[in-house]
Amino acid sequence: MIDPTPVLEVEHLQIDFLTRRGTVHAVRDVSFTIGRGETLGLVGESGSGKSVTAQALLGMIELPGRIVGGDVRWKGESLVRGPHVRRTIERVRGQEIAMVFQDPMTSLDPVFTVGSQVVEVLRRHRRLSRKAAKARAVELLDIVGIANPTERISQYPFEMSGGMRQRVLIAMALACEPELLVADEPTTALDVTIQAQILELVAELQQELRLAVLLITHDLGVVAGVCDRVAVMYAGKIVEDAPAADLYATPAHPYSAALLRSTPRLDIVLDRLVAIEGAPPDLRRPPAGCAFATRCPFAIDHCREEQPRLEVFEPVPNAVGAGDAETLEELEQPARTERTVACFRAAEVREEVLS
Amino acid sequence: MGRYLSQRLVQGLVVILGVTTLVFVVTRMIGDPVNFILPLSASEEQRAALRADLGFDRSILSQFWSFLSDAVRLDFGESTYFRNEDALGIVRRFLPKTLQLVVAGMIVAFVLSVPLGAIAALRPGKLLDKFLVTLSLIGLATPQFFLGQVILLFTSVKFNLVQFGDGPWTHLIFPALTLALPAIGRLTMVVRSAMIDELNSQYVKAARAKGVSRRRIVGVHALRNAAIPFVTLFGWEVIRALAGYTLVVEAVFDWPGLGDLAILSIRERDFFLIQTIVFVVAVMVVLVNIVIDIAYKIIDPRVKIA
Numbered sequence: 001m002i003d004p005t006p007v008l009e010v011e012h013l014q015i016d017f018l019t020r021r022g023t024v025h026a027v028r029d030v031s032f033t034i035g036r037g038e039t040l041g042l043v044g045e046s047g048s049g050k051s052v053t054a055q056a057l058l059g060m061i062e063l064p065g066r067i068v069g070g071d072v073r074w075k076g077e078s079l080v081r082g083p084h085v086r087r088t089i090e091r092v093r094g095q096e097i098a099m100v101f102q103d104p105m106t107s108l109d110p111v112f113t114v115g116s117q118v119v120e121v122l123r124r125h126r127r128l129s130r131k132a133a134k135a136r137a138v139e140l141l142d143i144v145g146i147a148n149p150t151e152r153i154s155q156y157p158f159e160m161s162g163g164m165r166q167r168v169l170i171a172m173a174l175a176c177e178p179e180l181l182v183a184d185e186p187t188t189a190l191d192v193t194i195q196a197q198i199l200e201l202v203a204e205l206q207q208e209l210r211l212a213v214l215l216i217t218h219d220l221g222v223v224a225g226v227c228d229r230v231a232v233m234y235a236g237k238i239v240e241d242a243p244a245a246d247l248y249a250t251p252a253h254p255y256s257a258a259l260l261r262s263t264p265r266l267d268i269v270l271d272r273l274v275a276i277e278g279a280p281p282d283l284r285r286p287p288a289g290c291a292f293a294t295r296c297p298f299a300i301d302h303c304r305e306e307q308p309r310l311e312v313f314e315p316v317p318n319a320v321g322a323g324d325a326e327t328l329e330e331l332e333q334p335a336r337t338e339r340t341v342a343c344f345r346a347a348e349v350r351e352e353v354l355s
Numbered sequence: 356m357g358r359y360l361s362q363r364l365v366q367g368l369v370v371i372l373g374v375t376t377l378v379f380v381v382t383r384m385i386g387d388p389v390n391f392i393l394p395l396s397a398s399e400e401q402r403a404a405l406r407a408d409l410g411f412d413r414s415i416l417s418q419f420w421s422f423l424s425d426a427v428r429l430d431f432g433e434s435t436y437f438r439n440e441d442a443l444g445i446v447r448r449f450l451p452k453t454l455q456l457v458v459a460g461m462i463v464a465f466v467l468s469v470p471l472g473a474i475a476a477l478r479p480g481k482l483l484d485k486f487l488v489t490l491s492l493i494g495l496a497t498p499q500f501f502l503g504q505v506i507l508l509f510t511s512v513k514f515n516l517v518q519f520g521d522g523p524w525t526h527l528i529f530p531a532l533t534l535a536l537p538a539i540g541r542l543t544m545v546v547r548s549a550m551i552d553e554l555n556s557q558y559v560k561a562a563r564a565k566g567v568s569r570r571r572i573v574g575v576h577a578l579r580n581a582a583i584p585f586v587t588l589f590g591w592e593v594i595r596a597l598a599g600y601t602l603v604v605e606a607v608f609d610w611p612g613l614g615d616l617a618i619l620s621i622r623e624r625d626f627f628l629i630q631t632i633v634f635v636v637a638v639m640v641v642l643v644n645i646v647i648d649i650a651y652k653i654i655d656p657r658v659k660i661a
Contacts, residue, residue, distance in 0.1 A: 058564055094566025101564070106557035109576050111583075111655055121565045156656045172565060 006033035007075055007179055007212055008057065008097075014069035015052050015061060022284040026052045028236035029070070031310065034180065039206060039213040041223035041244065043259070044233030047280060050216045051102075053233075054184050056080075057214070058097055059089035074180075095125040098173035102185040104165035108157040114141075114168045115153030121175045140171040145201060163194035167201070174205065180212045181205075187222060199226055220263045224248060232256045235280050235291035238310055242339035250353050252313050252339065252346045254296045257353055290343070298345040298352075306344075313341040363648065367641035374637040375426065378630055379419055387411070388624040392435050409435070422630070431634065432627035436620065442631040446613065450635065452521070453612035456604065457596050459527055460534030464592065468539050469585070472546020473578065479551050487543065494540025499600055503533040503607035520609040530608040534600055538592040545588045549581035556580075582654050590647035597643070598636050 015027035027049040034040050044050045052065065059079050061067055072079040074097065077088050101107045108117060118137035122128050128136065134153070141149035144167040157165055166186060173181055183202060187195035203226050206213050217223055223230055223244065231241040232255060240253040251257040258276045278295035281287050289304040290296070296303065343349065389405050406412045410421065425432065431442040475487040506529050510516045517525050553559065554577050562572050602614035609615075613632060620628035651658045 060560070060563060090566065094564060099561075099564040101557065101561055103557055107561040109558045109562065109580070110657060111579050112576075113656075120562075120567060120571075124566055124568070158657050169561070 005035065007036050008034040008214075009073045010053070010057070010070070011073070012070035013053065013056060013067070013072060015049070015056060016066050016068045017052075018064040018066065024283050025286055026065070026236055026283060027056070028283075028286060030233070030236070030238050031070075032231050032238060032241060034212050034214060036179070037206070037210045037212055038229065039203075039215060039227045041227035041230040042214060042216045042233060043218065043220055043223055043230055045218055045259075045280065047283075048233040049236040050233050051184050054099070054182050054214065054216050057180075057182055058093050058099055059085070060093075094121055094178075095176040096178055097180045097182060098176070098178040099182040099184065100166070100169050100173050100186045103189045104162050104169055105189065107169055108165055110157055113154050113156055114160065114165075115155075118153075118168070118172050118175060121172050125176045136175070137171075140175055141168065143174070143205075144168070144171040145197075146171070161194075162190050163197065166190060166194075166198055170198075170201065170205070174209070174211075177209065178211065180214065182214045182216070184216045185218070186215075188217070188219075195222070202226065220248075220259060232259065235286065236283055237291065237342065238340075239292065239343065240339070240341045241310070242341075246339055250350055252341045252350045253292075253343045254298050254345065254349050255292045257349055258295075296345075298343075298348055300345065302344055308342045308344050310340045310342040312338050313346050359648075360645070363645050367638075367645070370641055371634065371637045375630060375634050376419075378633040379422060382624075382626045382629050383415060383418075385621075386624050388435055388626055391624045426634070431631040434620075434625055434628045436623040436625040436628065442627045443635075445616070445628060446631050446635050449611060449613050449616045452610060453597070453601050453605070453614060455527060456530055456534060456601055456610060456612055457593065459531035460538070460596060461589075461593050463531060463535040464538040464542055465589065467535075468542035469546055469578075471539070472543040473550050473573065473581075475543070475547040476550030476554060477573065479547075484547075488547070491540040491543040491547075494536045495544070496540070497537060499533055499537060499603045500607060502536060503530070503604055506533055507607060521611045526608075526610075530604050530610050533607070534596055534604045537600075538596065542585065542588060542592065546581060546585055549584045550577055553577035553580045579654060583651070586647060586650050586654060590643060590650075593643050594640050597639055 011031050013027055013030045017024040017026050030053055042050045056072055067080050074092055115137050119133040122133040122136055138149045138153055146152050146167050187198050227244045230244050230247045231238050234255045240256045251260055262274045281291050289306055290308050293299040293303040389402050434440050434442050434445055471487055475484040510529050511519050605612045605614035617632050
């Protein structure tokens with residue numbers, strides 16, 4: 001189902017925030033691609049730059065934020081610069097790329113009915129009559145699993161639960177049959193049973209509509225069932241980008257490994273939760289070397305001096321043991337299923353994980 | 356809605372009763388009206404006779420009882436200053452002038468403060484915003500008695516642009532502006548801060564992500580949400596204008612409204628007229644409040660009135 005030609009290409013994206021206390025380099029060189037129908041998980045802790053990256057995909061970076069480098073290309077057209085960028089963004093936003101936000105409780109305008117807010121998108125992007133738009137809105141609410149859509153459509157957001165509202169927001173996002181859905185922590189504000197329902201809904205819709213999905217979360221558990229590929233972000237950079245199964249089985253970046261360890265699991269009994277020691281660096285003054293070095297058990301002097309680049313990491317199949325230190329190499333043209341890692345010590349990390 | 360209205364009307368009656376009682380008590384403490392009606396040369400017998408005629412020789416409770424029982428029939432007695440004229444009739448003669456002034460002033464305030472506040476909120480901290488904020492602060496900090504006299508000095512006295520006092524609608528322009536200016540200052544600040552809040556809210560971000568145009572986000576989504584705090588303050592401005600500021604503005608511009616009448620009736624210790632004026636103003640304040648509540652319900656579906 002995954003088309004190898006990417007619809008979205010993010011290349012060396014850099015985003016700064018100008019604050020009173022200095023410039024925060026929130027996104028520092030982020031690159032990834034998403035193929036048609038592919039689901040990419042973007043994982044990282046709060047402040048790692050994942051939401052800012054997501055907003056850049058819709059051209060929504062506004063002062064004090066500023067894209068200072070790199071590019072975002074949607075089907076070949078830049079969403080960052082160029083003479084037609086405004087028109088492109090206007091066309092793409094809400095129509096070809098749609099977004100669902102973290103907090104369903106506040107993402108709807110409280111003083112308008114949910115129906116009118118769905119109709120608003122339809123009438124903005126599709127030349128539909130009021131009546132036709134309303135009929136389509138009912139249909140959409142039905143698609144996202146809202147019972148009695150004809151009645152629900154004239155209700156206000158405050159008359160709905162959080163899960164319901166998130167369904168409405170998803171319906172709104174799907175209104176114009178987008179090709180990419182950016183879901184920024186869509187389940188964080190919901191309770192666990194509703195989380196599962198919403199994720200299932202996203203997965204279903206993704207299958208039916210051949211939708212590409214960028215799922216942003218800080219919860220690796222959320223990503224596991226849904227994503228084809230996972231990109232792990234740390235301190236404004238992607239540190240590892242791998243097929244979901246590979247990442248879970250054998251994380252190659254020490255941060256991914258630590259993140260996996262700190263995700264509570266039911267099948268392993270621990271007497272306490274595992275936290276990652278230390279804190280992420282201050283992004284007003286990012287370190288010269290690897291941003292994770294100060295918290296990393298594998299760090300060597302080299303890590304603190306030079307930034308590791310995101311490079312293709314090719315594990316030797318089935319080979320576990322000594323002498324695998326030379327498994328880091330750069331390929332000319334990485335295939336889509338490749339795994340990339342930004343770590344000088346990736347081989348050692350993997351070895352430790354396997355042992 | 357019907358139940359709500361009847362509830363509010365009952366509450367309103369309690370407020371009106373409270374206010375009229377208070378005024379009744381206060382008027383009995385500010386002096387003897389008989390001294391103001393009769394000439395200084397009047398004999399003690401004449402004074403006593405008039406006092407008995409007006410009922411001021413009775414106990415205060417007995418006076419209050421007859422005041423209340425007459426008031427429910429909307430009979431507020433006769434003015435002692437305008438001899439033998441029905442007090443309510445006098446108030447009704449002066450009321451339209453005050454209503455003209457308040458309505459004109461509040462329309463000006465509404466029409467100017469909403470766009471000014473919204474424009475300032477579009478680019479907070481920028482030059483235009485700072486300019487509008489400074490202007491608003493000057494507006495809201497200038498007392499009306501001063502502002503009115505400055506305006507009067509320049510428009511009528513120095514340049515003779517318009518006349519003042521009673522007259523055609525052109526005479527209303529500057530009193531209405533004087534009434535409106537401090538309100539414009541306050542309301543602009545409220546619209547501005549409410550719009551800034553709304554424009555930074557999550558639903559605005561979500562609407563942008565949907566591709567909704569900036570014009571629609573500002574003019575439809577943010578404005579309607581910002582209207583909620585605005586309506587509260589606007590209602591308050593109407594009430595303050597009606598029950599207070601007109602007094603000053605009418606006095607400065609010699610505008611023959613209720614405020615002018617109120618000052619006169621207090622000066623002349625015209626108890627019955629004072630009571631009638633306060634009663635009528637209290638009724639209007641209660642009605643304005645009910646209208647505000649209904650406006651709330653229309654703007655914000657979360658407000659339950661039942």
